[in-house]
Amino acid sequence: MTLELNQVTRQVHEMAESLAARQKRLVARLDELHDLLHRYAEPDDALRAKIRQARALGWIGAEPGHEPLTAAIPAPPLPPQVSIIAADGSQIHPDRHAAALYYVINVGSILYRCGSGAAPEPFHQPILDYQKDEDETGTDDQPFLAADVDARRDLEEVRLLAAQAEAERAATGGDLDVRIVALADGPLMLLRTLYEATRQEQRQQVNHHADQLARLQAVHVPVAGYIDRPGSSLVVRLLRLAQLDKPAEELESQELRAQGRNDPPDRLIFHFLKPGERSALFYNTSRINDDYEAAGQRIAIFYMNVGGGGKGQTGRVEVPHWVAADPAMIGLVQAILYDQSQVTGGYPYVLARAHELAVITAPERAKLEEMVNIALIGQGFDARPSEKAHWKQLSSRKRRFGR
Amino acid sequence: MRDCPEQVGRVLRASTVGFAIGVRVLQPELPTFGTLVKVQTQVATEVLGLIYDVLIDDDPFVRQLIAARELRDEDVLDQRQNRQVPAEVSVLAVGYRRNGTFYHLLPPQPPAALDCAFACDDAEVRAFTNRTDYFRIVLQAQGLPADELLAASLREGERVRGGGGRQFLIECGRELARLLAMDPVRLDGILRRLRA
Numbered sequence: 001m002t003l004e005l006n007q008v009t010r011q012v013h014e015m016a017e018s019l020a021a022r023q024k025r026l027v028a029r030l031d032e033l034h035d036l037l038h039r040y041a042e043p044d045d046a047l048r049a050k051i052r053q054a055r056a057l058g059w060i061g062a063e064p065g066h067e068p069l070t071a072a073i074p075a076p077p078l079p080p081q082v083s084i085i086a087a088d089g090s091q092i093h094p095d096r097h098a099a100a101l102y103y104v105i106n107v108g109s110i111l112y113r114c115g116s117g118a119a120p121e122p123f124h125q126p127i128l129d130y131q132k133d134e135d136e137t138g139t140d141d142q143p144f145l146a147a148d149v150d151a152r153r154d155l156e157e158v159r160l161l162a163a164q165a166e167a168e169r170a171a172t173g174g175d176l177d178v179r180i181v182a183l184a185d186g187p188l189m190l191l192r193t194l195y196e197a198t199r200q201e202q203r204q205q206v207n208h209h210a211d212q213l214a215r216l217q218a219v220h221v222p223v224a225g226y227i228d229r230p231g232s233s234l235v236v237r238l239l240r241l242a243q244l245d246k247p248a249e250e251l252e253s254q255e256l257r258a259q260g261r262n263d264p265p266d267r268l269i270f271h272f273l274k275p276g277e278r279s280a281l282f283y284n285t286s287r288i289n290d291d292y293e294a295a296g297q298r299i300a301i302f303y304m305n306v307g308g309g310g311k312g313q314t315g316r317v318e319v320p321h322w323v324a325a326d327p328a329m330i331g332l333v334q335a336i337l338y339d340q341s342q343v344t345g346g347y348p349y350v351l352a353r354a355h356e357l358a359v360i361t362a363p364e365r366a367k368l369e370e371m372v373n374i375a376l377i378g379q380g381f382d383a384r385p386s387e388k389a390h391w392k393q394l395s396s397r398k399r400r401f402g403r
Numbered sequence: 404m405r406d407c408p409e410q411v412g413r414v415l416r417a418s419t420v421g422f423a424i425g426v427r428v429l430q431p432e433l434p435t436f437g438t439l440v441k442v443q444t445q446v447a448t449e450v451l452g453l454i455y456d457v458l459i460d461d462d463p464f465v466r467q468l469i470a471a472r473e474l475r476d477e478d479v480l481d482q483r484q485n486r487q488v489p490a491e492v493s494v495l496a497v498g499y500r501r502n503g504t505f506y507h508l509l510p511p512q513p514p515a516a517l518d519c520a521f522a523c524d525d526a527e528v529r530a531f532t533n534r535t536d537y538f539r540i541v542l543q544a545q546g547l548p549a550d551e552l553l554a555a556s557l558r559e560g561e562r563v564r565g566g567g568g569r570q571f572l573i574e575c576g577r578e579l580a581r582l583l584a585m586d587p588v589r590l591d592g593i594l595r596r597l598r599a
Contacts, residue, residue, distance in 0.1 A: 112477055119480035343471050343478055353481065356464070 026264040033269045036239040041070040046248070050241055053248035055285050059256045061237035062266075065281035065300065065324070069235075075276040075338045076331040079179055081115040084336055085164045085221075086350035088185040088358040089153040092365055094144045097389035099373050099381070102130035103144055105153045107160050108357025111168065112350050114339075120350075122357050125160055147196050151205050154190055155212070161223060162215035169219040180221045181336050185351045188213075188225030188318035189299040191288055203291050210295035213320050217297075222329040223320065226337060228347055230316035234284060234301070235266040267303060267314040275307030276338040278317070281324050293321075300324035306337050308346025411440055411520045412492060417513035420544075421452060421496050424520045425489025434492055437555025439523040439531060441500070442514040448501045450510040451523070451531060452494035453556055455547045459490045494520075495544055495552065497537040507536030525563040532560035532571070535578040542582065550589065553579075554596035572597055 040047060043064045051063050067073075087109040094103045105127045112120040131144070161182040172178040190209050197205065216223045240259040244251065270279050281300045283289065292298050298321040305312040317337065323329045340348035376383035384390070411434050412426030422442070426434070434440065434454050441449045465482060468474060499510040514520075523531065531537075541553045557575050561568035576594060583590035 110481075112481070114475070114477060117476045117480075119484045120477055122485050343474065344467060345471065349478065352464070356486075 025262070026268070029262070030264050030268055030271075033236060033239055033263065034272075036243055037069050037235075037269055040239065040242040041068045043069070043242075047242050049248040050244070050251065051238070051285070053251050054241055054256055057251060057253040057256055058287075059237070059241070059253075059259075060234070060284070060286050061241060061259075062234035062282035062301070063285050064238065065283065067280035069280055070272075071280040072273050072277045073279075073334075074274075075278070075334040078114070078335040078339045079332070081113070082179040082181060082332070082336065083168050084112045084114060084181050084183060084340070084350050085161055085168065086110050086112070086183040086185070086348070086354040087157045087161045087164075088351065088354035089157045090358045090360045091149050091153045092360055092368070093146045093149055095389070097386040097392075098369065099376055099383040099385055100130065101144070102128055102372065103149045104128050104360065104368065105149065105156055106358050106360050107153070107156045108354050108359075109160050109164060110350055110353045110357060111164060112353075114336075120353070122353070123160075123164070124357055125156070127156065145196070151190060151197075154186075155205070155208055157184055158188075158209060158212040158216075158223070162212045165216050165221040165223075166219050169221065176220045179332060180219075181332055182216055182221050182223040183336070183348065183351060183354075184223070184225040185355055186225055187227055188223065188320070189284065189286075189289060189292060191284070191286060199287075202288055203294075206288060206291040207295050210292055210297040213297045217320065217322050222323040222326070222333050224323065224333045224337070225318040226348060226351060227316040227318070228313070230267055230303075231265045232316065233260045233263055233265050235269065235282060235303075236260045236263045238282075239269075267316070270303040270305075270314055271311070273303065273305040273312075273314060275305050275312040276334075277305055278330075278334050279303040281330075297321070302330075304334060304337060306341035306346060306348070308341050308344070313341070313346040411438075411522055412489060414442060414514045414516055414518045414520060415489065415491065416516065419496065419509050419513050422450070422494050422514055424492040424494060426492055427484070427489065434522055437552060437559055439497075439528050439556065439559065440494055440520050441523050441527070442518050442520045444499075444510065444512050444514045444518065448499060448511075450496055450512075450514050451498045451500060451505070452496045453541065453552055454492055455495050455544075455552045456493040457490060458493070462486075493547075495541065495547060497540050498531065505531050505534070507534060507540070509540070528559055528563045532556070532563075535575060538575075538578060538582060550593050551596065554593055557597060 051059075051061075054061070055063075087107060089105055089107040091106070092104040094101050107125045107127075109123045109125075110120050111123070129144075161184060165180055165182050168180050169176075169178075172180075190205055213223060237260045240263070241256070244255070273279060279302050281302050283298065283300055289299055299318050300321055300323075301316055301318050302324075303314055304317050305314050307313070315337075317333065319330065319333060323333065337348055340350055343349040344352050373383040385393070412424040415423045415425045417423070424434075424440070434457070436454060436457070438454045439451060440454060441451050443449050464486070468478065468482065471478075496510055496513070498505055498507045500506070538553060541549050541556070543549075544552075557572060560575070561572050564571050576597070579590055579593055583593075
């Protein structure tokens with residue numbers, strides 16, 4: 001054992017004490033934020049002017065839609081028949097110490113025809129890509145960046161959703177009255193994976209992504225991304241912005257950046273939502289969402305208590321604006337998330353299954369590596385990992401002695 | 404794709420003394436305890452065995468669902484048909500057939516992974532149970548319900564003989580009495596199972 005657990009015991013206790021103290025501070029702030037939510041429940045022109053000015057200064061927060069901030073909208077009943085398509089993806093990042101530079105994306109999906117009494121249809125789509133002569137991205141020793149792979153994974157997820165939604169719609173004879181919903185695990189907006197990209201790359205990726213969302217829109221299939229236990233503080237930043245006692249034109253970017261650093265995440269201020277209820281709609285003010293808007297697919301968010309034991313679980317849901325603007329579509333998304341979460345106790349069943357279909361396990365990864373090595377040897381390559389990787393493999397195996 | 408008509412399943416793993424078959428759950432023809440199955444291993448050689456266990460394994464996902472308040476048919480079918488495949492059927496090797504002749508001996512070779520396993524038809528069951536030499540293999544098997552297994556096999560032999568089934572059981576009882584002369588308690592247990 002290289003990690004001497006007895007030596008970290010004290011640090012573990014210190015961490016637990018520190019986190020408990022932080023939790024107390026967050027709870028104290030929660031009451032204040034809850035009061036602010038009620039005080040600014042109906043955003044006035046002054047607040048909207050502040051938001052416009054703050055956005056110009058690079059502020060990232062939640063822009064409210066047209067519902068009161070304190071709204072708690074119950075889920076409508078689930079229709080007796082609806083097709084749900086859920087997708088998730090996983091990846092093997094490129095490893096420059098491996099015998100070859102390649103990466104793998106595995107996208108899994110499940111088509112669940114609720115009310116049909118039929119077994120759902122699982123689907124896998126593995127994609128292996130590797131360095132080709134024409135690749136010009138990345139650096140010399142790392143032609144693919146992990147973030148690029150993640151962005152492609154997210155794109156392939158929504159591409160698969162779009163393809164399956166089109167197929168399912170075609171299977172219904174194009175009847176738009178037949179309800180179909182597409183769900184993705186995680187954010188719908190490519191935000192996290194595009195942090196390190198240039199603005200041009202961001203717009204390019206967003207356009208590819210928005211194209212897939214447009215395919216879903218064309219076949220009248222609402223799509224949503226569900227984020228379990230979200231840590232974002234977009235609405236909290238909105239409340240802190242509203243609280244600033246100065247007119248819009250006097251806002252400064254420095255004070256905006258410092259906002260919300262020691263505040264609790266949004267999901268905690270929506271603790272008043274009962275199982276099945278959703279919050280008001282908001283829009284992320286990130287520049288990337290501007291890119292989505294330019295591509296005709298601005299992303300809206302709402303918080304929702306999906307239920308599942310006790311007071312339930314509050315997650316964040318992201319939907320394109322055309323879903324947000326259609327009460328029937330957003331109600332359908334809400335009803336499905338609530339219903340599906342009752343099966344697994346707080347997380348949509350179909351997303352749990354999609355994850356299970358997508359995940360690449362450590363033994364599968366090792367087997368793939370072996371396949372690659374054998375194929376390379378068959379072509380006369382010297383298919384050896386780097387010396388560092390070789391020794392890492394040896395040292396991570398079971399030791400003969402205690403140390 | 405190579406298909407196996409009317410197959411029970413495919414071999415998951417095997418040894419000379421037995422093998423495990425992977426099957427899709429809830430088939431109407433799902434094999435039952437004591438069924439005689441056959442797997443072709445080489446040209447003109449089939450390994451024969453008796454099913455002694457059917458295992459449907461659990462996992463954390465299923466455990467979580469057990470606690471759910473309500474499951475739809477779609478959830479149950481998803482778990483059974485898409486996730487919990489294969490169910491595992493354990494088979495004790497009791498003989499083999501070569502060039503049409505049945506041998507009550509351990510097979511010379513075990514089947515290979517993914518070989519197709521089939522249930523024997525009534526004529527094959529009748530032909531195999533015409534002799535009682537396989538009793539020793541079953542009675543000496545360790546780690547499985549050998550007495551129950553032999554009784555189930557004999558009841559199957561009785562069934563396929565129709566009106567001649569009772570006489571078949573009497574003859575088998577005599578052979579068991581000879582084999583278990585030193586263990587009357589065990590003999591009594593098997594005979595009681597045959598009468599049940």
